[in-house]
Amino acid sequence: MSSPSTAPLAGNPLAVPALLVAAPASGQGKTTVTAALARLHARQGRRVRIFKTGPDFLDPTLLAAASGAPVHSIDLWMTGEADARARLAEAARDADLILVEGVMGLHDGTPSSADVARLFGLPVLAVIQAGAMAQTFGAIAHGLANYGESFCAMQVLANGVGTERHALMLEESLRGRMKWAGALARHVEASLPERHLGLFSADELPDLMTRLDHLADALATLPVAELPLAVPFRHAPMAAVPPLLAGKRVAIARDDAFRFIYPANVDTLLALGADLVWFSPLHDAALPPCDAVWLPGGYPELHGAALASNLSMLQALRGAHASGLPMLAECGGMMALFETLVDRDGAPHAMAGLLPGTVTMQRKLAAIGHQMALLPWTGLPPESNEIRGHTFHYSTTESTLAPAISATSPRPGGKGEAVYRAGSLTASYVHFYFPSNPAAIAALLLGT
Structure with a gap:
């Protein structure tokens, strides 16, 4: 050509x-x-x-x-x-x-x-x-x-x-x-x-x-x-994003165990006016000073022993949650917040325990596909609280905590993922695409 x-x-x-x-x-x-x-x-x-x-x-x-x-x-x-x-x-x-x-x-x-x-x-x-x-x-x-x-x-x-x-x-x-x-x-x-x-x-x-x-x-x-x-x-401008997180600092987990981050999600947080700071649950002893925490997906199952041995970080996460700090945890981020993570070899590892129960790795794919969630606790009108994303994981969860809602799949007969609420924490297997609803993400990170 x-x-x-x-x-x-x-x-x-x-x-x-x-x-x-x-x-x-x-x-x-x-x-x-x-x-x-x-x-x-x-x-x-x-x-x-x-x-x-x-x-x-x-x-x-x-x-x-x-x-x-x-x-x-x-x-x-x-x-x-x-x-x-x-x-x-x-x-x-x-x-x-x-x-x-x-x-x-x-x-x-x-x-x-x-x-x-x-x-x-x-x-x-x-x-x-x-x-x-x-x-x-x-x-x-x-x-x-x-x-x-x-x-x-x-x-x-x-x-x-x-x-x-x-x-x-x-x-x-x-x-x-x-x-x-x-x-x-x-x-x-x-x-x-x-x-x-x-x-x-x-x-x-x-x-x-x-x-x-x-x-x-x-x-x-x-x-x-x-x-x-x-x-x-043709010229097609991005949708305007109001600075709903202006003056707020969002701490984002990023290391070998937490690495699944859409660049567009980071761009959306910046467009919302947030100040971003990065931390490592594997290596850091404490959370950085912040107004909210985002734990994205990744490979906690490959680093279960290291995460469990970082007792100071686990305690920091517990303390932040106890103080009411808004937290969003997706897939691998959520897995690290259960009481126990069982890896692919069957070895159990003690996690942060913000969610009751156990997450267990499987040899076969447990779920894959698009997901849509309606988040009524964001304070947004019912027609404005929808956020889209996807799920892809090999683990299953057992918990006494009932889901706050269930996401839905656009596929006929597709299974929707549980979305948990524990105090100021929102957690799910769903990886949210922040640009699909910046206002909902801002509400989650503001704790509304």
């Missing part, structure tokens, strides 16, 4: 090269290809902005390392179209290339990555793991391109290819308007390791940039290295 101009078009949109990287399923190489493409163009001096389709905390850390810029989520149900459109328009003002990594398979989910591509007019790069395929490669690519309404453009990258002859066979199997993006051999030394919740975070891979440089070098010789088609992004 040719390199397009990024000059403003009529009606004040900016035309910026953009691409949605998708696949037939998870595990095909979307994240590694997206990160490698970002690294390739960043090395050439281009300003690259990346977005991740669907709720995700881990892939964005790798994509942010590759691009050198924060990675925001696009999820037409959780973040909403207006939020996504505004963030894309903001990126278009200073980016030379916009990449969007899809989630699961291209057409999976409602809404799907395909819906995102069609809504914003994004050309699609389909990454297909082709190591054990021949002409079926073309059939899969044809299905991706022709299932539902058409895309503005699609190119196909074969991943895990063995030989030049194999690559030629795959290329010759393509039909229709699809373009060949090249063949990428399997690079064991450049692969990204995984565990039960997904890929490792960027800060856990000291050789990440070496891995990405290796893959970027491989992509540099392929057609996929050319800039994609330009997409017009």
Whole structure:
């Protein structure tokens, strides 16, 4: 594809090269290809902005390392179209290339990555793991391109290819308007390791940039290295956020055990006027001076012994709660506030005990999907207290404390997560997306 101009078009949109990287399923190489493409163009001096389709905390850390810029989520149900459109328009003002990594398979989910591509007019790069395929490669690519309404453009990258002859066979199997993006051999030394919740975070891979440089070098010789088609992004301002937390200091847990934080959530707290301070439940002896505490999700199950041994921090959390300090705890943050955490090996660890009961890790996924909660205690009108988010966890809880409410799932028959209230504490498995209702988040952190 040719390199397009990024000059403003009529009606004040900016035309910026953009691409949605998708696949037939998870595990095909979307994240590694997206990160490698970002690294390739960043090395050439281009300003690259990346977005991740669907709720995700881990892939964005790798994509942010590759691009050198924060990675925001696009999820037409959780973040909403207006939020996504505004963030894309903001990126278009200073980016030379916009990449969007899809989630699961291209057409999976409602809404799907395909819906995102069609809504914003994004050309699609389909990454297909082709190591054990021949002409079926073309059939899969044809299905991706022709299932539902058409895309503005699609190119196909074969991943895990063995030989030049194999690559030629795959290329010759393509039909229709699809373009060949090249063949990428399997690079064991450049692969990204995984565990039960997904890929490792960027800060856990000291050789990440070496891995990405290796893959970027491989992509540099392929057609996929050319800039994609330009997409017009029209000006769409972010919704105004009132400074409801002006003069308030919010302490946020962040360390190896608590790392699942949407950049947009931090931006929302700042837009609300909050002063932010960070602390480590693993290593710090006390909470910093603050007016509210946010314990986001993460991996407390991997650090149960260390959390249990930090008695001064556990006591600090108990003291803060006893004093009525507003607290919000999500998923892993909530797990650390039960009386006992049982890790994947069956070992019990004493936690803060702000919530009665035990949280126990399972070998199988316990819950995944979108969630919506109505928070009546925020003081907001009933039509204004809805907040959206998602759930993804391998643990289960047993507690004598009845949920204050249950969240709901948009999926027919989907299970809603419990939302607990214990004094000034709000806790749930739900990871809230703060921009979906900044006023509700402000109310939780103000203790209303």
